[in-house]
Amino acid sequence: MMKPIITLEDFAKLDLRVGKVLKVEEKEGSEKLLRLTVDFGEEGRRNILSGIKQWYKAEELENKQFIFAFNLEPRKMMGEESEGMILAAEGEEKPLPLQPLKETKLGATIR
Numbered sequence: 001m002m003k004p005i006i007t008l009e010d011f012a013k014l015d016l017r018v019g020k021v022l023k024v025e026e027k028e029g030s031e032k033l034l035r036l037t038v039d040f041g042e043e044g045r046r047n048i049l050s051g052i053k054q055w056y057k058a059e060e061l062e063n064k065q066f067i068f069a070f071n072l073e074p075r076k077m078m079g080e081e082s083e084g085m086i087l088a089a090e091g092e093e094k095p096l097p098l099q100p101l102k103e104t105k106l107g108a109t110i111r
Contacts, residue, residue, distance in 0.1 A: 015071035016087070016110035017043065018100055024058035030078055036061065036086065038068065041106030049082035055094035067098040067110055 019038040022045070027033035032051040039045050048068065069085040076082075088095035100108075 013071075014069065017068055017070040018065050018104045018106060018108040018110070019046075019068045019070075019084075020063065020065050020106055021061045022063070024056075024061050026053065027078060027080070033077060034058075034061075035080070038084070039106055040068075040070070041108075043070070043107045046083040047081070048084045048086060049077045049080060050086050052086075052088070052095060052097075061097070065100055065104060065106075067100070 017040055019040045021036050022039050023037040025035045025037075027035050027049060030053070032053050033049050034053045034056065036048045036050060037045060038048055067087045069087060072085055074081045074083050087098045089098060090096075
């Protein structure tokens, strides 16, 4: 089902960026969450919690670039603040994190 139509101005509020996952750790006490340490180049590093633990291991994500929602309001998850969100498409068997086609400047904006 399609979500409500938004204006171009609403869409322009999203800040989507390329980030490189430097480190992946299991979130203590969680069956779903992984803690991603993500490098956004000049924008710095952020910790992002993602509920993809059942589908991905650290070596599948580390040292790879993905697309992230960069300007989400920080959210507390299991007592820890998550500072963004990895974007993923619904796959048949698991979510598929979105990646640039080739190595891209860290922190590059998505238009």
